[in-house]
Amino acid sequence: MxxxxxxxxxxxxxxxxxxxxxxxxxxxxxxxxxxxxxxxxxxxxxxLRNNPLAREFTTREISKNFPAIGTTMPESEIYQRLLHGRFADWRLPVGGLVDKPMSFSLADLQSLPARTQITAHSCERGWTAIAQWTGVQLSRVLELVKPQPTARWVAIHCADGWWDSYSLDHFEALHPQTLLAYGMNGSDLPVAHGAPVRLRVERQLGWKSLKYVDRIELVDHYRRLGDGKGSFVADEYDFQWYGGV
The missing domain is CATH 1.20.5 (Single alpha-helices involved in coiled-coils or other helix-helix interfaces)
Incomplete structure (x- = not known):
């Protein structure tokens, strides 16, 4: 030795x-x-306990320029095929800790009671823009699938690989201004802004309002998702995932 x-x-x-x-x-x-x-x-x-709604604006205050950042065209073959078919075959599965898993077409979502709101998008990069959004409240969709008592978080998964998690309460997922938006400024949601459906979480920073929504999953805790940090951003960039403002 x-x-x-x-x-x-x-x-x-x-x-x-x-x-x-x-x-x-x-x-x-x-x-x-x-x-x-x-x-x-x-x-x-x-x-925000006594201020339940984010400020809403008038049509005159809508921004002429609303930047499209991050993904502006998902590269996946599945998304490209859906886009070519004008999203006629697009489906939004909602499952996990629910009693009644469902899959919604774009027409299904548009048939539900709609909400239109004009709100400010505050980007973490330092800019703010105002737009009008039309869609169905996430709470209405979740009510249809009947969350189980153990469900505490809602995970939103997107066609470009991004995902995030939101508490299943009236501060986030069940908030009346949290929308699955399919319309922007009186027209169909543009591809660059997340067509056919994007999330709007109006009391959070802009990066929490994910684009290209394609799956919703209810879980008991966000730590069961990905690396356990709560979002794609946190997993990939070690970024604080909670973006409340």
Whole structure:
């Protein structure tokens, strides 16, 4: 057996200790991050407890330019085929912890009572634009599938690979202004803005209003999704997933 020099032993010990400390720091950092998210959520709800609706505007205040950022044309063959067929074959499955899983066509959603609202989209990149959105309240769709008592979160999955999670309560998923929007500014929703259906969560930052919605899943906790951080953004970019404003 070869002898190990004192120098190698010390260097090896320091390296191992550094890795241990880094792992410990990472663990506590993740826990601190999670506490911060919970604090943000609680604070958001406390501040808005007496202000249930986001501000709505008039048609005169609609922005002439509403930037389309992120994905503006999903590359998947499935989406391209649906787009070519004008979304006649598009379906939105809603399942998970529900008693009555359902699949909705675009016509099905348009046949449900509609809501139109003119609201401000506040992008995390620093710009704000106002648009008119028409769609069905997410709460109406969820009511039809009958969530089970253990369901606490709603996961929205999209054709471009993005996804996010929302609490199953009147602050987020069941909020009256949370829409599955199929119309924008009096016309069909443009492809660049998420056709055929996008989510509108008006009391959250813009990145929570996902485009190209194609599946909804009810779960007991968002930590069961992806890497357990609650959203595609958090998993991919280590970004704080809770975007309440």
């Amino acid at each position: 070869s002898k190990i020099s004192r120098r190698k032993l010390i260097v090896g010990g320091v390296s191992a200790g550094g890795l241990l400390l880094a792992g410990t720091a990472s663990k506590y950092s993740n826990e601190l991050h999670r506490v911060g998210e919970d604090l943000s959520r609680v604070t958001h709800r406390f501040l």
